Amino acid sequence: MLFSPGMRTRLSDELERTLTASYQGLISEPGHALGLVLDRKQLGLPVDYALKLPIEDWRIHYEYLSDFPAGSPERRAHAEKIAADTTAPSGIRLRVAAAEGLDGSGGIEEARLLFAATPARLDLVQNAARIVASYLAESGVHGAIELRESIDIAPSVQARSAAALALAVTGGAAFDRETAVEVAGLPIEVVDDLIDRGVRNFGFSGVSADAAVDAMPDVPLRTYVRARIAPADLSSSEVVQLGFTSEGIRRYLNGDQTVAEAIPSARLIDVAAARALRRGEAIPGEPKDPSLRELAETVNGSENAATQVLLSDKSVWATLIHAGITGVGPDELRNLAALHVSRSKLFEWDWIGAAGAARDGLRTAKREAVRDELLNVLACSLWMQGRPEQALSALDSALEGEYSDALLTNAAVVATELEHSEAVDRFVRLAEEAVGPQQRALAAEKALILWKRDDARLWEEDSDDIPEEIIEVLRLLIAEPIDDERYERVLRVLAENDEEWLAAQPIAAFGAHSGKPMVRVLKARAEGIDKFITALGNELRDAKGGAEPWVEGERDSLVEAAIGVLIENITEVGAAVFGMTIVEAKLPMKPVQRVPLVCLTVTAISMSMDGSEGEPKDIFIDWVLNARSELSSLDTDDRERMSSMVTLAGESLARSYAGARSQQLDQAVDFFNGILDKLRVIPAYQVNHQAVQELMSPISALCRESWDILNKVRPLVSDPDLLRWVDSVMAHVSELGNKAVTIR
Numbered sequence: 001m002l003f004s005p006g007m008r009t010r011l012s013d014e015l016e017r018t019l020t021a022s023y024q025g026l027i028s029e030p031g032h033a034l035g036l037v038l039d040r041k042q043l044g045l046p047v048d049y050a051l052k053l054p055i056e057d058w059r060i061h062y063e064y065l066s067d068f069p070a071g072s073p074e075r076r077a078h079a080e081k082i083a084a085d086t087t088a089p090s091g092i093r094l095r096v097a098a099a100e101g102l103d104g105s106g107g108i109e110e111a112r113l114l115f116a117a118t119p120a121r122l123d124l125v126q127n128a129a130r131i132v133a134s135y136l137a138e139s140g141v142h143g144a145i146e147l148r149e150s151i152d153i154a155p156s157v158q159a160r161s162a163a164a165l166a167l168a169v170t171g172g173a174a175f176d177r178e179t180a181v182e183v184a185g186l187p188i189e190v191v192d193d194l195i196d197r198g199v200r201n202f203g204f205s206g207v208s209a210d211a212a213v214d215a216m217p218d219v220p221l222r223t224y225v226r227a228r229i230a231p232a233d234l235s236s237s238e239v240v241q242l243g244f245t246s247e248g249i250r251r252y253l254n255g256d257q258t259v260a261e262a263i264p265s266a267r268l269i270d271v272a273a274a275r276a277l278r279r280g281e282a283i284p285g286e287p288k289d290p291s292l293r294e295l296a297e298t299v300n301g302s303e304n305a306a307t308q309v310l311l312s313d314k315s316v317w318a319t320l321i322h323a324g325i326t327g328v329g330p331d332e333l334r335n336l337a338a339l340h341v342s343r344s345k346l347f348e349w350d351w352i353g354a355a356g357a358a359r360d361g362l363r364t365a366k367r368e369a370v371r372d373e374l375l376n377v378l379a380c381s382l383w384m385q386g387r388p389e390q391a392l393s394a395l396d397s398a399l400e401g402e403y404s405d406a407l408l409t410n411a412a413v414v415a416t417e418l419e420h421s422e423a424v425d426r427f428v429r430l431a432e433e434a435v436g437p438q439q440r441a442l443a444a445e446k447a448l449i450l451w452k453r454d455d456a457r458l459w460e461e462d463s464d465d466i467p468e469e470i471i472e473v474l475r476l477l478i479a480e481p482i483d484d485e486r487y488e489r490v491l492r493v494l495a496e497n498d499e500e501w502l503a504a505q506p507i508a509a510f511g512a513h514s515g516k517p518m519v520r521v522l523k524a525r526a527e528g529i530d531k532f533i534t535a536l537g538n539e540l541r542d543a544k545g546g547a548e549p550w551v552e553g554e555r556d557s558l559v560e561a562a563i564g565v566l567i568e569n570i571t572e573v574g575a576a577v578f579g580m581t582i583v584e585a586k587l588p589m590k591p592v593q594r595v596p597l598v599c600l601t602v603t604a605i606s607m608s609m610d611g612s613e614g615e616p617k618d619i620f621i622d623w624v625l626n627a628r629s630e631l632s633s634l635d636t637d638d639r640e641r642m643s644s645m646v647t648l649a650g651e652s653l654a655r656s657y658a659g660a661r662s663q664q665l666d667q668a669v670d671f672f673n674g675i676l677d678k679l680r681v682i683p684a685y686q687v688n689h690q691a692v693q694e695l696m697s698p699i700s701a702l703c704r705e706s707w708d709i710l711n712k713v714r715p716l717v718s719d720p721d722l723l724r725w726v727d728s729v730m731a732h733v734s735e736l737g738n739k740a741v742t743i744r
Contacts, residue, residue: 057085182206183221188213195228202229216242253278277319295319335365335374342377355381445486448474448493466497475501479511487513488550491522499526517543517551529578533558533585540588558582559593566600576604583623591630595642598627599649606652615660616653621712624649628716650716657713658722658729661706665732668699672740679743696740703737706730 061078068075180203183191191202202225211221223238231239231247236258239247248262253275263271266288273287277299287293295316322340338361345354358378365371375394382391448470475498477490494502503526510519517539524535536558539551562579569575579601589597602620609615628646631639675695679687710730717723 057081057087061085183225188221188224191225192228195225200229280322291316331364332367332370335361335367335370338365339370339374339377342374346377346380349384351381351384354378355385445489466493471498471501474498478502478505478513479509481512484513484516484518488518488522491518495522495525502526503528517548521551521554529581530585533582533587537585537587555587555589556593559587559589559597563593563596563600566597566604570600570604571607572604573608576601576608579604591633592638592642595627595630595634596645598623599642599645602649603645603652606649606656609656609660615656618709618712620653621709621716624653624716647716647718650713651719651722654710654713654717654722654726657709658726661710661733662729664702665706665729665736668702669736672696672699672736672743676743692743696743699740700737703733703740706733707737 061082064078065075068078178201180201181194181199182203182205184204184206186194194202204222207221209220209222213219213221213224216224219242223234223242227234227238227242227244227247231244234242234244234247236251236256238244239251239259240261242262244262245264245267248259249267249271251259252263252268252271255275260268269285270287270289270292273283273285273289273292273296275281276283277292277295283296287296291313299319338357342354342357342361345357355378358374358381361374362371362378365374379391379394382388382394448466471494474490474494477487478494480487482490491502502523505523507514507519507523510523513519521532521535521539524531536551536555540547540555543551559582562582565575566579579597583594583598583601602616602624605616605620624646627649631643631646634642675692679692707730710726710733714723714726714730717726
């Protein structure tokens with residue numbers, strides 16, 4: 001049973017006669033049979049016969065079912081009336097209950113599930129009969145199942161019990177592979193059926209550790225299930241305990257002799273011989289299998305003993321080839337043997353011998369894969385002999401038609417011995433003429449790599465500009481169905497070196513890749529930094545389950561580049577704008593990235609301004625305060641390193657605000673003193689105090705605003721001298737503010 005899951009015990013003659021009689025009764029007396037289905041198309045009844053059926057309430061409701069959509073209240077109302085009508089045949093009531101997902105009572109649950117399934121074999125009914133009430137099996141359940149075509153099971157029905165779920169799955173119903181099927185109480189035949197239907201997740205609640213299989217009292221049920229699902233996870237002792245012959249043979253051939261007891265002694269002789277032949281060892285005894293015996297004689301030097309039947313058996317070719325059997329058998333065997341010999345000589349550094357063996361194989365080889373590899377070996381041997389032109393000629397022959405990445409790589413290696421321009425032109429031509437998109441992409445990449453490695457470019461003007469012919473073949477690839485990894489590399493090169501062209505392409509130009517993140521991000525990169533940052537942010541925020549690693553890599557590279565620019569150009573406005581663009585876009589990033597980027601950006605903004613040009617926006621204080629609050633989420637080393645950046649940013653802001661406000665206050669003081677001088681020469685009773693206060697209003701507002709900003713930035717200051725300066729400016733602000741309010 002364990003190793004022949006497709007075999008089942010046939011139904012007893014008595015049970016089969018009972019089911020057959022019930023099935024015949026279904027046709028001859030449709031008004032009373034258990035599995036009656038009124039739909040004459042499903043029953044296959046003539047129209048005139050269907051018209052002779054008595055008109056009963058449940059028939060009328062059944063006819064109305066098809067007039068309403070599934071799930072509608074009207075359809076459900078008719079279904080409930082049929083299920084509640086005790087005069088209706090039980091088969092109709094069960095069928096409607098299953099089709100409409102109605103709740104039942106008693107033993108109806110398993111019955112409904114059985115009707116919802118469509119077993120193709122009688123043996124499944126036999127296994128299921130041990131779960132379902134016996135009267136169902138004896139009353140023609142199988143006949144009813146054979147008649148019906150498909151009924152979906154409501155999810156609530158599927159989950160009611162382990163027995164019901166098991167029955168539904170064995171009947172062909174869909175199931176949730178994450179849900180464990182409990183085996184307690186299930187016959188082993190049903191467990192086998194579940195495994196055959198793809199169930200791999202079982203639960204053993206209520207099953208003792210030593211519970212055995214009925215027919216195998218020495219085998220624990222848990223071990224049996226594991227053997228069926230994951231035989232490779234069994235221990236060697238468990239393989240022996242189960243008598244798991246096929247797994248024992250597999251392990252024995254791979255060197256595990258402890259499973260020998262799982263293999264019948266008559267077969268063990270042949271298995272041991274097969275292992276010895278595979279390893280090139282002496283055969284322990286004479287094999288009983290004639291084919292093994294013939295193979296052993298052939299390997300031991302009697303090539304003439306090999307029959308055409310043996311030589312045509314591809315399963316023994318590896319053994320024959322490794323034993324040095326060459327020049328016999330079908331052409332394909334001869335070619336593979338020649339390939340093995342040529343490669344062996346190559347690994348022995350016998351360049352001349354390798355070339356000779358490869359040429360021998362090429363005389364008869366017809367399969368392109370074999371010819372390509374023989375040409376590859378020939379090219380390698382020629383190249384090692386210092387004959388690159390002839391080696392490349394051999395590779396050119398191999399590159400006609402289909403070819404592999406490795407073959408193209410070898411061609412690139414050999415091509416480096418020639419003029420780089422000639423080698424690049426060769427691969428550009430391949431990129432234009434190759435038969436498949438993968439080959440065209442391979443060739444284009446090799447052309448690009450060869451060009452980048454050309455040392456002569458260092459002495460040429462505009463040496464960093466990729467040649468137009470390479471750009472052209474890369475452009476052709478954006479609509480090709482090449483693998484994602486290579487496609488991303490192509491797009492990246494175009495985004496960095498052909499941004500104007502890439503930015504102008506409509507989304508449809510990217511073919512099957514048009515909806516992928518790499519297209520959205522790298523096209524945006526070509527369109528400009530703002531769109532690039534926006535696209536990156538969208539992918540990082542919207543990706544369910546996390547963005548793709550390369551997207552995070554793009555973000556990391558961008559942030560790292562911005563931090564590098566800021567460090568190198570901390571006083572430059574351009575560096576400040578670069579950092580501010582990323583921060584203002586709220587690009588999702590890690591605290592260890594955000595803290596230095598924010599702090600360096602704020603520092604650059606502050607240092608790029610002097611008091612006469614204005615001052616930073618006060619929102620930058622919030623940026624630094626938030627960065628300071630994020631320090632606690634960093635590890636100790638990063639926190640110590642970045643706390644100084646927070647301090648630098650805060651103190652840079654403080655200097656900028658203190659300097660700018662000092663200049664503004666000086667101007668305000670001059671204005672205030674001018675008004676005061678005028679008031680001193682005017683008699684007090686002639687002074688328009690309301691007008692004076694209106695003149696002082698801007699000064700008061702300046703003082704309030706200055707106090708708020710300086711008081712907000714003050715906690716970020718650690719330097720004592722700077723702190724004294726900030727405090728002195730705040731004192732000046734306070735004094736002027738009071739005077740502006742009390743001036744008379």
